[in-house]
Amino acid sequence: MGLGAEIRNKIAKRAAEEIEHGMLVNLGIGIPSLVPNHLPSGKTVMFHAENGITGMGPSPVKGQEDSNLCNAGGYPVTLQEGASYCDSATAFGMIRSGKIDITILGALQVSGSGDLANWIVPGKRVPGMGGAMDLAAKAKKVIVVMNHCDKNGSSKIVEVCTLPLTAKSCVQMVITEMAVFEVTPEGLLLSDIFSHYSVDEIRVRTEVQFGISESLRTLTY
């Protein structure tokens, strides 16, 4: 991703604030996988994995791995109390029928109207969509966590996605190392800024025009 561990954790911490007690949450790989570390004690959250786990716990300590108990990325995990297994069809039934309260995932591009592109760079990287389309289209809330700009310095928040879409108008919130935006019917709304940045800097580095929340918050962590 190109962001240092400290910044990645700040983004994850802000995303974790969106999660409420009792929610069913699906996390993508990368920064999203850091989110559970930032949940306050007292919140019990069920983490969902596409390969058929409801109630996934943290990574096991070294030596305690079970090769038959892994997340959707193929890495060993543990179970939390109350966990269950199911087959893939049931795991995606949960997704399509709207049981996932929040999914937190990475993105290549997000448009001002919440279109998401995160599965393919034609001619360069063609991994397949996996479960991304199902999750993006059907989770109750889709939160994107990503670098504000790509490695060429271009805004990843764009007027129109130039990469093939994962799903249209699906993203509700975008969290970057600079700021937090809500996607509203009137367009993007800047809700939080990380303390090292100013609104002007964010305007310069964001391709899309945005409004500013009346309760704009400065994130000091």
Next chain:
Amino acid sequence: MLANTFQKITEIDYIKRFFKDGMTIMYGGFGGIGTPPGLVDAIIESKIKELTLIGNDTGFPDIGIGKIVTSKQVKRLIVSHIGSNPNAGKFMTNGELEIEFSPQGTLAERIRAGGMGLGGILTDVGADVEVVRRNKQTCEVDGKTFLIETALTADVSIVHAEKADPYGNLIFSKSARNTNPLVAMAGKITIAEAEEIVPLGELDPEGIITPGVFVDYIIPSKGVNWKWVWEQK
């Protein structure tokens, strides 16, 4: 000695007669977890080619179904993801391999529909995404547009079970269940590789995940013979 009441318990060498050039094979597993290692090796040893494979993903180059992709026995894939197997991407780019991508939940449901004797399913996942919608029929239900996603079946389905009994009743291990119960239903011939084969009556009927009706043959497993990615680091 375990009673082979239904003549379903057999050896890999007997199974090899079902492997033919150009056939469609469906496999259980997710990133290699839950993919039957002995049956994968048997397919490689049989040197059959021009295969169509249907499953969740292409594993890793040396893990799971990925080994059959790496050995270039595959002509066509129907999968949701190839990101963990660079060989699949390479063969697709150079034209050796045709890949149909299906969103993961849609793919699981197409396999389930095949096993359930249905013609397909209706879903709106991907209905507004060109690569998914392309060449598919749509239909309107209550004013909403759905894609008609066709059911999938296979000449042979291969699954990896934790335990089997002589009727072919199966239970799976933890997240290695994944697509296995779906794939088990969708094969014209379904072969289960089991870590343990127990006598009839030993599996709790309440706990059986795949009823033995769907399983034609059972072979004993020698276990996973590859190193997982997290073990390689």
